[in-house]
Structure formats: structure tokens, C-alpha cells
Amino acid sequence: MIRHFESPPLYVQGPNLLARCGAYLGRVGVRLAVIADAVVEGIVRDPLERTAEEHDLDIIFLQFGGECERGEVERLAALCLGVDAVVGAGGGRAVDAAKLVGDRVGIPVVSCPTVASTDAPVSRVAVLNHADGSVEEIRLLSRSPALVLVDSQIVAAAPPRYLVAGMGDAMATWFEARACWRAGGKTLFGHAPTWAGLSLARQCWENLRRHAREALSQAQAGVVGEALETVIETNILLSGLGFENGGLALAHAIHNGLTRIPSTHEALHGEKVAFGLLVQCVAEEAEEVEEVLSLLLGLGLPVTLGELGLERSEEALFRVVEYVFEKETNKLENEPVQLSPEGLMEAMLRADALGRAARSRG
Template sequence: MPPVSIYCSPERYVQGAGATAALGEQMALLKMRGPVLIVAERGREFVPRDEWAATLGPAGYEFFFHGFNGECSQQEIDAIAAQIKARACGAVVGSGGGKTIDAARAAAYLAGAEFVSMPTAASCDAPCSALSVVYTESGAFSKYMRYPRHPTLVVVDTAVVARGPKRLLVAGLGDALATWYEARTVAEARADNFFGGKPTVTGTGLALLCRDILVADGAEAAAAMDTHSVTPALERVVEANTLLSGLGFESGGLCVAHACHNGLTCLEATHRYLHGEKVAFGLCTQMVLEGRPREETDTVLTFCEKVGLPTTLAEVGVDSGDADAVMQVAERTCQKGETSHNEPFEVTARMVADAIAAADRLGTLHRDKAWP
């Protein structure tokens, strides 16, 4: 392939308080086939059965449920794919967090069904993407699965998002904040995005818009979650966390922040922390590794502190005194094929380990207002 620039996106994006009610109509408009398999976390359905019936019924869709087991592992993906085939479903709706959506999307692809993404939290940039992050049964990063097509439809009901835990939205802020800093590096390095093409100005530009919305509205949106209120600031941040971050990371590309996240997942102790929380610390590491100006690193650290994102190793479950653990993370960050190699310079495990340790120290000093 010649060095072309590539930009991709879902076919249709629908967002608003009560957007679940628009699902059936939107699916029919896109001429999606039924029956529909709804994949939702077992015992934690965010949308009650009668709401599904009220939107899918009038549009003529028969539907079934699959209770997601909590981990986007190959075994769970295969179990969902078997259900899709057994019921001859034409469409799959993934309703839940990033892992639920990733597992449902992988299964839909394997079974040849169309996919509808319905995130119940603005916790990560999975919903709009054309890839799944697959983990082992015990929760360690295993691989990326990439698909030729994006979700046909993405429906984000902000009333459902606002009912959820604040921590999920805040984690989404961490994932979305990294988008611009990673996309900028990829553009500077003229490295490839997720589609094996060069970033378009559109993809990189959307990543910048995402960062600007977060800096302007992130803290206000996080505060709205305290009272489970849907406000214009929350709407803008949900869109930034879900749509802009999703488009920005895929079309703009990833580098050290996400590679460091993948590195952190090799330590069992980090598994109770969310994707975006680990990405936030990964971003702090990236800022140090790239030697960015103080003002920029200050913007990142100040934002993280304001909304409650980790800026130290301890805040993602790692003992900063454990040099072996830090080196293990650094080695995993630099594994062959990792996005850490999208930097415009060679990245070694030693450099990453030093950046992790320095970022951890900087995070502590900044929080204590003792940054020299």
C-alpha cells in the first residue's frame, strides 16, 4: 500500500438523555436485520427489559439476552458467538462497559452479525472503535482484535450514563485526555494509525478538540455525576470521552500512554484499576519520556488531580520502591509490536522504567505543591 492517510468512523452516532428509546427506529432506518442479541452484564442490566421491548418491539425486532460474564476473554467471545449463530441473529447490541462492548463486537464479527454499541458509561473509547481488547481469563492484556468495519450504530443514553458511578466517567476522562497527546506524537513521528495508514488532519484535529472539551468541561461534568444530573457540560464530555476519543485514538494513533497501560496490566495488583486510570498514569509517563515542556505536563497533572485521576504508581496499585515490578512494566511497554514504538525516537525498557519512576515522583511533588 502507498503511504496513504486513513480516517474511519461508525456509520451513525446518536446521543442524548433517553436515547435508548430511539434504538429500534434507528436500527430500522439503517435496515439492520433481526433477531437481536443483547449482550449485557449478568445481573447488572442497566436498561430494564421493558425499555428494550418498548423500542425494539414497535420496530419489529425479536430479541434475546446474553449475560456477559465480566471478562472480554476468548472463551466468552466464543460463547456469545455460539448464541448468535444458534438464534440466527442479524444484529448484536453490546450494552455495558468497554469489556462488554468489546466482547459483543468480537462475537458479532466472528458470527457475521451487524453490531450496535450502547455504552452505559463514558468510561473508555471502546464504543466507537473497530477493535476489541482481549484479556486472559485472569484479566491480563492478551491481544487486540481488529475489524474491517466499525459499529453500524452507536447509541449513548446520557440518562443511563448519569445514573452510573462517577468513577467510570472519570476513568473515561483519563483515556480521552491521552488521545491528543498520543495522536500528536504519532503525527509528529509520521507513524501509522490503527488502520496502517498515516493520520489525517481530521483524526488528529478531533483528538485536539477532545482535549479542549475535557480541559474546559471535565471537572464540571465530573461534579454533575455527584448528583446524577444530565447537564450540557456532561453531554459535551460524554461525547468527547466516547466519540472524539474513539475517533481520535484510532485515526490519530496511540503511543506510550496506552503501551504503558498494557505494561501495567502485567501486574496483578493493577487489575482493580480501570483502563482510563492506568492510561492516565501512562500519559504522565509519556510526558516525562518525551521531555515535554513543564507547562504541558502541568496541564496534565493539574487536570488529573482536579478530577481524581492517578498520577502516581501507588494510585494504580504499584509499589514505587519495587524496581523489579517497574522494570517488568517497562519491558512489557516496549514489547515488539507495541504502540510505544510510534515515538519519533527509539524507546527502550530502561528509558521507560526511568520515565515511570520520574513521573511517579513528579506526581507526588505536584500533588504536594512541591514541584521545584
């Protein structure tokens, strides 16, 4: 099987980066369209306009409607005809919308995350949702983002919940890549995992074990310290390269199934992935299950169905399980254990029971 490594050509991270990123932006074009919602535009507009003026760049802002769904992507793509590149600023949905627009129009994409909540900014994958927020399609794009700009001062100023959600997403990266490797599975691109991908995925887990709690404290204080810089890089760069080149497994399959339940839509991507990771550890009987549970608890990530807004009912769980076995077989095949619908249902209930017991112990 072919081994294949995906990566953006350039990733840049640092405090107050947006005010001095004009030289990087100039590499991808002169006329740039920035996709951002109203809140994010208020954060990034001034530094981007100042650096654009310094480097003779022309920037226009296009307001993002909030959901990365087909109609919104088509609307934005029509507005991007004639620009040299498109910049996605904000969270995962805005970044994925920009990546889909760039793919449709055939122009380079710049990822400019203002939160470290997912690894979407570096990946050649975009999640296209239905208007209600449920997953419609996981789309493999023609190329990776041309440039990733991460202003760690802006990330530090964001609500800490987003950073924590990103930790939940990144924590799963190692366990899913390891499962894929052990199962002889494939990445989303149909290739064998690489040692490089596996190593990057493992470093996600090691960094979070060592630095997650301190990084959260720094974020809560609005301080850009070394631990926070490490976790921002882990959530975005290491996790993105780790999942693309290491593979996805049960944790993300559970996430995608959970999006089918409207009551879970208030939970962030990484929060649903975090519970999916706990389910995966239970299903695999992983030796790290207690350590994973402890870190999830310490960070305030969901460890029970109720914390995701999901009732502990057979009907609700059946909908998740049904979706996983109908739409997520590629991820199930990346598991080193054989799972049946009944076995997955049991693993979800056992994970929920572990979480509830741990919560009750305080």
C-alpha cells in the same frame, strides 16, 4: 503512505435514548441479541423491550460473564447464530465482546455503552483479554460498529468514577496522536494519521480542559447538562475517532504493560492510561506536563504508581518496561523521542515522583 479514516456510519446520543431507539435498531435487523451482564440488563431491558415492541423487533438477552476472553466470546458467538445483529450493552469489556462476536459470526454490531469510561464503542478494535484480565491480543476487526447508541441519562446515573476514567483515556488521545504525527508514525491499521483524526484528537484535550470539572459535578448530581453531554461525546466519539485515525503511542503502551501486574487489575482502563499519559509527557518533556498533572489531580485520576496498586520497585517496573519493549514496539515507534528501557524506567519513576510531590502539596 495511504491516509485512511475509520468511523461507524451512525452515532446517536441523548437523554432517555434507549426508550426511543427502535427505528435506529430496525436499520440493522429485526432479530437482535443483547450481550449484557446482570446489572446492565436490569438497566436496559425495560426500555429496549418497550421500543422493540413498538417497532416489531425481536430481542433476546445473553448474559455476559464479565471478562472479554476467548472462551466467553466463543460461547456467546454460538448463541448468536441466526440473529441479525448483536448489541453490546455496558462497559468496554461487554462492548468489545459483542464486537468480537459480530466479527466471528459475520453480523452487524450495535454499541450501547451505559458508561462513558472508554472509547471502545466506536472503534474497529477490540481488546481480547486473558481470563485474569491481562491483555492477550489487540484485534483489528473487519468493520466498525454499525450503530452507536448512547443514552446520556443512563451514563449520568452511573458511578462517576467511570466517567472520570473515560476522561483519562480521552485526555491521552491528543498527546498520542500528536506524538504519532510528529514521529511520522502509523495508526493501528498501518496507515498515516489523517488531519481529521488529529483535529478530533485535539478537540478531546480542548473539551476536557474546559468542561471536565463541570461535567464531573453534573454527573455527581445526576444532572444531564451541556458540560456532561460534551464530555460523554468526547470520551466516546471524539476519542474513538481520534485514536483510530490519529494513532496510539506511549500512554497506551504503558497501560498494556500495567495489565501484566495483577495488583493493577482493580484500576480501570482509563485510570491506567492516565498515568501512562503522565509518563509520556515526562518522557517527551512536553510543555503541558504541569497542566496535565493538575487536571489529573483535579479529577482524582491516578498520578502515582501506588494509586494503581503498583509498588515503586525495580522488579515491578521492569515487568512493565519489558512488556512494552517486547510487545508494544509499534507504539514506541510513534514517539518522536527515542526511548531505551532504562529511559522508560526513569520516566516512570519521574512521573511517580511528580505525582507524589503534587499530592503532598494538596
